[in-house]
Amino acid sequence: MERLKGLLRQKEFHILLFFLSLFLFGWPVVEFSDVQRLETMFVYLFAAWSIVILLLYLVSKSLEESDESEQGDKGKP
């Protein structure tokens, strides 16, 4: 778990997530050639968006914990 948190707070992971988001929300994954895919695209876009937000939430929490532990360390004699 700690290793996962460590991964989430790294700048490199943020860069990876940035490009992953670009991929998820960009061509060719997002494509509007067929109007019948309207609902699918709608569901996909909001689902992918929610997943990215969930990851951002986890990143935020891991950064918060990291900051708290740093402050705790500073407070130690």
Added chain:
Amino acid sequence: MLDPFAVIWVFCLYMMLLFLTALWVERSSVPGRRTVNNPVVYSLSLAVYCTAWTYYGSVGKAATSGLLFLPIYLGPTIAIVMWWTLMRKLVRIKTIHHITSIADFISARYNKSQSVAALATVIALVGTTPYIALQFKAVISTFGIVTASEAGEPSWIGMHLGPIVAGLMIVFTIILGIRRLDPTERHPGLIMAVAVECLVKLLAFLAAGVFVTYFMFDGFGDIFKRVLENPPPVVVNAWASTQSSPVMWTTYLILAMSAVMFLPRQFHVAVVENFDEKHIRTAMWMFPAYMVLINIFVFPIAMAGLLSGYSASQADTFVLALPLHAGQKWLSLLVFIGGGSAATGMIMISSITVATMITNHLLLPVVGWVKQLAFLRRHLLKCRWVAVAGVIFIGYWFERQVGESYMLVNIGMISFAATLQFAPAILGGIFWRRGNMAGALMGLGAGFVVWCYTLLLPAFVRSGWISDSLLNLGPWGLSFLKPEQLFGVVTVDPLTHTLLWSMLFNVGLYMLGSLYFTQSAEEQSLAEDFVGAVTTSRALSRSGQRESYIDADAKRKLIEALLSLYFDDAEAASMTEKCFQAAGISGRERISIVDLAVLHSEVEKILAGSIGAAAAYKALTQARVFTPGEARELSEVYAEILAGLKVNPKDLARKIDYYQEREALLTHYASELEQKVKERTRDLEAAQEELIKRERLSVLGQLTAIVSHELRNPLGVIRSSVYYLARKLSGVEEKTDKHLGRIEQQVGLCDSIIGELLEYTRGRRSAAVQGEINPWLEEILDQMTPPESVTLERSLSPLLPMVSFDPEKMRRVVINLVENAIQAVADRQALASELDGPYRPRISVTTAPDGNGVCIQVADNGTGMNAQTARHSFEPLFTTRARGTGLGLAIVKKIVEEHGGRVYLSSEPNVGTTVTVMVSGEPVSDDGSTMRSAPR
């Protein structure tokens, strides 16, 4: 429909509540700031991104362009992924450099250039004013919808709504945001109001969405099912059109990614108004979540409107029209208030930030050049009010002028494209050290010109303000200069076309300018500061984060070897360990250059304590604790620290002078203190010597008392024997009588000496009583028998106060003084007779009142004393006589002081001596002090 007055009253009431909220936040100073200083308010305030264009326009966009409205919110989500690095950096730079706007930020990075700031301000102004017009259009048109009468005639308020809303906006913006000048340009009250507005608009939109989706239809599935079964033509067209092409989608994504950070209002709420960089963490998920919520019903509402038979051209008002036409008046009012919130929030924040830029970067430079306008500097707040009013009024005027034109409808993306021009200068400024002022000016300028030419100018043409031949044929018929097909690029849509060309010119010239021109030293320092803001925001922390690569053991051995030159091996090792502990690097294998510098300092300190600072410095220099490479790195650390201090050499020299002066003063005070300590020590030594002397005298006194007492017994025996022999042998032989007389005389003298010695050394307890001096003194004088030749005069004052004295002790004083006087006049008489000079020996005893006390004076016209003798006359055992004990005056002084009095002596050889005794009128304690002076 709703009553126009009721709607306007509800709107005013809502604005009043916002104002009271803002006022509460502003008034409750510290707690209020805590209210704003929280991540939720920060995240909500970021939602000012969602303007009336989002609120109403997204639905319109969804109806006409399918899902193409989504990249405007997906783009920010993608950008936000990098906010912990990017936004945190911007916030830190803002805090360090007291940035007040996006123009200020760019200017601060590029040598604080006024030209850069002015150019950025112009871009922001040109991009923002039509955007404000769009908000006015939204409020005015939706007000018309909710208050439209069945007859179709607009109400009086409806006809004058524009000026009313513009006036209200100006008043509220000034009251909420710029009642006073804040050097930080933070407006906690305004931000709280905007956060509340953002919450209201979200709730209103969700309410409308839930109503339309779940009450007018059976949910998302139902709407999608109907759309897919019988797709509205507009949707089919949109889906098939090039507008939904991947290129267009990507362009929207890119523009939105930049807009969420670099739109002036976004920069203001995200960077300038940020209280704490930690809020960014929460905003990273909360703001995207907000955008998901406010967009989740956009497409369903758009489809619901189309499925309900509304025209696609009315789609901008679907969110309001659908509940209204379904008879949901209160919901419609809520939706209108939500839309009003979206519009007013944007207008307030944008007008404030643009007004700040105008006054700071356009007006103030002009005031600097035109001396007649110098008085405006003292009226900056009023200037800002005028600027806010001007920006809002121009926005309103623009809305009136352009109305339904192409320009206004598309201003959202046109504005985004203008904002994108800031991106290279800002991103380059915080990530590329070599980016410089010339590059920024060239890039920004070129990007802005390209944007104007390829996007703004065609918008003017499409709005009908300029001949369309410019678009069709190009300027002066030069087809390769057609604004929307510049240099023959015809394969992309106008927006993407602008994005490509403006970025090519902007980024290209920014880089070329930066590479071609060189940075000044100050600009280099600024660049370093901006680029290293996150990892190196503080010079010292930056220095503290140096890589630990130096072998600690090697340094330990070096230091031990150095200390071994002065101490034994064990002690040197112990001292080395102490230095390591003091430097906080004990037990570490690798240390950084900063750690080594601290260690060096500790060793120097400990060594200086033993061999002096100069020798310690020299020893450490010779020991070569720093290798040449380490010394170079240390110099870099100091250079960074100096750069971080942001002082020019003159200031630095002044500060060093100040500290040197302070050190000199401290040194001076230290030497004064040392001098005082020396004096005090000397006094203490003197007091100690006196104490020892007294102690010795005391011991001597005790010894004298014992010896004297023991001598009195044999003397008594001798005296008795002499008396017996005198009786037996009296008259037998004259010579025998003479010798017996001598023995008796000498025994008497011995007895007298012993008596004085005992009197002086032992004394006795005081038996002071209150009494009159004169009768007591007369009795003593009567008992004395001076030689007949000596005249003893008395001059006793009748007005003497009663004094407290020990009659027996004071008797000794008087007797001693008078006997001394008799001796003095006798000596003088003897000398006078030898010289046959005329001399009449005279002694006078006088008394006189002295305040509460009495002054007794014994004067003679005897031999007198020289100054040196007079000075030592009260010292015990000092005498000029052959047979004197040297205790007479010492006993006088001692007794008088025991009475709390004082004794003075004045004398002149061959003139006489006067001794004055002052006896205090106060009761006398055992230690000789008067009761009044006892606490002394």
